Amino acid sequence: MNKQNLLIIGFIIVFAFILYGNTIQNSYSLDDDYVTFSDPTVRKGIKAIPEIFTSLYANVYGDGGKIKFGYRPIVKTTYAIESEFFGANPHISHLINILLYAFTCILVFFLLRRLFKDYHILFPLLVTTFFMAHPVHTEVVSSLKNRDELLSFMFNIITLIFFVRYADKQKIIFIFAGLLSFLLAYLSKLTALSFIAIIPLVLYFFTKTDHRKIIYILLAVIAVFLIARILPKFYLPDTSRTKLFVENPLIFENYIWTRTATGFYILLLYLKLLIYPHPLLFYYGYNMIPMTDWSNIWAISSFVIYLLIFIYAIKRIRQKHILSFGILYYLITISLYTNMVKPPAGIIGERFLLAPSLGFCVVITYFIFRVLKKQAQTPNIELKQSIWIVLISLFLLIPYTAKTIVRNKDWKDHLSLMSHDIKYLENSAKANFIYAGALKTEALASIRNNQNTTENMQKLDLSIKHFKNAVDVYPEYYEALNQLGSLYYTVYHDPITAVSYLKRSIEVRPDYKPPYYNLAYIYKSSENYKEAIFYYKKMLEIDPAHLQSIKDLEDLYNTIGDTENAYYYKEMTRKINAGNK
Numbered sequence: 001m002n003k004q005n006l007l008i009i010g011f012i013i014v015f016a017f018i019l020y021g022n023t024i025q026n027s028y029s030l031d032d033d034y035v036t037f038s039d040p041t042v043r044k045g046i047k048a049i050p051e052i053f054t055s056l057y058a059n060v061y062g063d064g065g066k067i068k069f070g071y072r073p074i075v076k077t078t079y080a081i082e083s084e085f086f087g088a089n090p091h092i093s094h095l096i097n098i099l100l101y102a103f104t105c106i107l108v109f110f111l112l113r114r115l116f117k118d119y120h121i122l123f124p125l126l127v128t129t130f131f132m133a134h135p136v137h138t139e140v141v142s143s144l145k146n147r148d149e150l151l152s153f154m155f156n157i158i159t160l161i162f163f164v165r166y167a168d169k170q171k172i173i174f175i176f177a178g179l180l181s182f183l184l185a186y187l188s189k190l191t192a193l194s195f196i197a198i199i200p201l202v203l204y205f206f207t208k209t210d211h212r213k214i215i216y217i218l219l220a221v222i223a224v225f226l227i228a229r230i231l232p233k234f235y236l237p238d239t240s241r242t243k244l245f246v247e248n249p250l251i252f253e254n255y256i257w258t259r260t261a262t263g264f265y266i267l268l269l270y271l272k273l274l275i276y277p278h279p280l281l282f283y284y285g286y287n288m289i290p291m292t293d294w295s296n297i298w299a300i301s302s303f304v305i306y307l308l309i310f311i312y313a314i315k316r317i318r319q320k321h322i323l324s325f326g327i328l329y330y331l332i333t334i335s336l337y338t339n340m341v342k343p344p345a346g347i348i349g350e351r352f353l354l355a356p357s358l359g360f361c362v363v364i365t366y367f368i369f370r371v372l373k374k375q376a377q378t379p380n381i382e383l384k385q386s387i388w389i390v391l392i393s394l395f396l397l398i399p400y401t402a403k404t405i406v407r408n409k410d411w412k413d414h415l416s417l418m419s420h421d422i423k424y425l426e427n428s429a430k431a432n433f434i435y436a437g438a439l440k441t442e443a444l445a446s447i448r449n450n451q452n453t454t455e456n457m458q459k460l461d462l463s464i465k466h467f468k469n470a471v472d473v474y475p476e477y478y479e480a481l482n483q484l485g486s487l488y489y490t491v492y493h494d495p496i497t498a499v500s501y502l503k504r505s506i507e508v509r510p511d512y513k514p515p516y517y518n519l520a521y522i523y524k525s526s527e528n529y530k531e532a533i534f535y536y537k538k539m540l541e542i543d544p545a546h547l548q549s550i551k552d553l554e555d556l557y558n559t560i561g562d563t564e565n566a567y568y569y570k571e572m573t574r575k576i577n578a579g580n581k
Contacts (some may be wrong), residue, residue, distance in 0.1 A: 008125060009106055015132055016102035019404050023094045023142050027413045030282055031145040031435075034058045035076050037088035042076055045084035052076045054235050069241035071232050074155075074188040075148040093144050101141045104154040105132050108358065113162050115206040116322075122386055123365060123376040126393055130361040133400040133406055135277040137357070139350040142411035148189040149351050155185035156195045157354070160202055163217060167207035175217065179224050186228045194333045194355065196221050201332065205325045246430040246474055248347040250339045253291065261292050261299040263340040266348055268302035273353060274360045277400075280407055281421045284348045285430035287473055306331075322366055322376070330359030342474070354408060368392050414438045420468070429474035436466035436480070440487065460491050480514045481505035495522050498538045513542050517549060524552065529560055545576055 028036060034057070041048045041055065043319075057070030064372035075532035086092045105128055131137075140146045155207075162178035167170075182199075185192035200218050209217075243251050251422060253259050255556040266289060272503045290308070292299055313327035333355040337344060345350075371392060374385055381389075410420045420433040425431040443459035446452075464487050470480040488494045505515040521537035533556060539549045550572050557566035 001528060004121070012105050012109060012128065012132070015129070016098055016105060019133060019401060020094075020141050020197065020365065020408060022405060023098065023408045023411065024091050025410070026094055026142065026411055027090045028410050029143060029414055029417055032090075032143070034145050035072075035079055035147070036090075036093065036144055037079070037083060037247035038123070039058060039076070042083055043077045043088075045080055049077050050273070052080060055378060056236060056239065056245065058241075067241050068237065069239045071236060072148050072187065073150055074552075075183055078151070081141065082251075088146065091118065094142075095103055097150065098142050099151055100147070100154065101132075103138075104150065105159060105445040106159065107154065107157045111164070113159055114161075114164055115202065118379065120381045121380055122389060123369065125161045126365045127358075127361045127369070128138070129397060130364060130393070130400070131358050133397050133404060134361070135400055135403040136273055136350045136353045136359050137282065138404055138407040139282075139409070140354050142437045143351075145420050146351050147258060149191060149354050152192045152355050155181050155223060158190055159185060161282070162209060163203060164178060164201055166217075167203060167209045169205055175220065178217075178294055179220055180479075182221055183224050183228055191352075193225070194336055196225060197332045201325070201328060206519070211421050219466065220403070228348075235537050237290045239344050243345055244430075246433070246470075247345050248339070248343050249291055250288050250343040257267060259293060259343075260340050261294045261296060262289065263338040264302040264306065264523065265289065265292055265296060265299045265335075266300055266339055267306060267334065269300075269348060270337070270353060270356070271305070273350065274357060277350075277403060278542045279424045280350055280403075281424055281427065281431070282417050283421075283431040283434060284346065284426060286347070286411065288349050288425065288431075323363060326359045326362035326366065328359075333359065364396070365393075367422045372425045401410045415442060426469065427473060429470045429480070432466040432473065433477065433480050433483075434471040436463045436470065436483065439463035439466070451520060455493050457491075460487065461485065478512050478515075481508065482512070482518065485515060486518050486544060489518070489522055493528060511542055513539060513546070516542065520552065522550065524556060529556060532556060547573065547576055550576070 012392065028038075033039070033197050037043055041051055041059075044051070053073045056068045057072040057076065059068050063401050078096070081098065082089075082445040108131060109124055109128040109148075111295075112127055113121065116124050118528035142151045157492035162174045162181055162335065166174035166178065171521050178199075180193065180194065185195065196218070198216045199221055203217065204211075221545060226392065245252055250259055250262060270287070278520050294300065309327050310331060313331070315323040317328070334352075337349070337352040339347060368389060372385060372388055374381060374389070410417050415438055418431075418438055422431065422435050439459045440463040443456040443463065464484065467480045467484045467487070471484070474480075481501050482505040483496045485505065489503060499519065502515040502519045505512060506519075507563045516535050516539040520532050520539060523529070523532035523535065533553065536549045536553045536556070539546055540553075543549075554566050554569035554573065557563070557569065
């Protein structure tokens with residue numbers, strides 16, 4: 001650790017706080033309840049770590065019931081440790097995210113310095129600085145839920161460092177360390193998967209490792225992946241998460257030409273976000289990205305661009321050209337998110353660009369050097385040329401830095417983020433639904449605390465507006481139809497409109513429970529007992545153990561004097577309660 005390295009480490013830490021220091025004042029935001037202190041397991045602290053490693057990642061209640069999916073024990077472990085020492089403190093969590101980001105970028109710099117050991121130090125430093133400043137990373141650093149992406153990428157960088165170290169020192173301990181680090185990356189998030197291909201790519205380009213050894217290392221990494229993939233299936237509970245059309249319509253698209261054309265359209269959007277990161281959005285989904293075919297000029301343009309850069313990378317691979325590496329690294333890490341093979345839950349996400357953006361930054365830095373007709377592959381560059389390289393770089397770094405700092409403020413809390421982005425999201429059914437739900441939750445919470453203000457009623461009016469927007473974008477959005485029915489009855493006391501929305505929700509999704517209960521409640525309140533009994537019983541056909549419906553039926557039968565049926569449902573309540581003890 002010479003003086004130069006210490007200065008660079010200091011610069012990276014300071015720059016990380018310049019970029020993201022303003023997130024420390026932020027609270028919890030979108031999806032943070034998946035892993036932070038809303039999770040009862042996390043609140044138990046360090047003693048919950050064994051439970052975290054034998055339970056699912058997400059275990060929360062959604063509008064349609066409990067949502068259980070995923071396995072990312074590393075990120076939840078970090079929050080359990082935080083809970084032990086700091087309790088539920090979002091400011092400490094944001095501070096830790098900044099420190100993790102700074103540490104990751106330090107690792108990136110030292111990895112790049114080794115990979116480009118014959119290059120001027122300015123090259124890996126500029127790549128790292130571009131990577132740090134890029135605004136697409138705001139979703140990863142500013143969002144506490146997305147610590148999983150950050151941890152996965154960090155452990156992947158450590159994995160590369162260990163395997164390169166093995167290539168330099170030929171000590172088997174580095175292989176075991178690399179395999180352990182890859183396991184931790186995978187247990188942080190599945191995005192680690194692309195680095196199975198990145199590891200041999202790096203070893204080929206930047207070391208003299210024998211090809212057979214590279215294959216052996218690759219097989220060892222695949223073995224670790226298979227163990228990590230298969231073993232948890234023996235002890236994890238079943239998942240229950242319905243993937244929705246409004247999240248990613250390509251999940252339900254089997255026509256290969258539509259899927260590939262739309263996939264290349266998405267790849268063009270990712271490239272656009274890397275070059276011009278505006279607007280940045282908290283969600284995309286249907287119908288922000290149009291389903292398209294090969295008559296779409298943008299899909300064709302994207303295919304041509306990606307084909308040309310792929311051909312160039314393959315042509316220069318034998319020369320181990322830096323552009324070849326940067327392009328192939330980008331293509332491999334972005335491949336998981338093309339939607340062409342297995343579409344992810346979200347059709348597009350800025351967080352998916354964390355790893356691919358490093359390849360983009362390598363390419364950008366290379367071209368800055370070439371603009372000045374200067375080869376980066378030299379340890380010595382004149383001071384005047386170095387100054388020009390830095391000045392040209394600032395044309396990108398200054399706006400990227402400014403955009404990152406400004407964007408962080410949008411992540412202050414749920415509503416600040418959504419209210420800022422929603423003007424760009426008119427065509428996103430899910431984004432409108434999420435925003436409407438957040439408005440409704442906040443307003444009703446204030447009303448329950450006897451804060452029945454004009455502002456709360458305005459929030460409820462705005463909530464209904466955006467639930468309607470969601471239905472306008474996607475008329476079969478049964479969850480939004482149910483929410484509209486509920487709000488029209490509870491807020492506007494309009495049972496006729498409420499019933500029409502609730503019945504539409506049932507028509508779209510007959511096995512969706514909430515509208516049955518809401519209809520039963522409305523009919524019971526209006527003393528239409530026949531209809532109320534009908535919908536309570538329909539609810540119980542779908543969910544025979546729905547305790548509130550059973551209790552309501554008992555009360556209803558007592559009200560109309562049917563003691564026999566009232567006793568039947570009373571006994572049913574008793575049996576369910578006894579079984580739950």
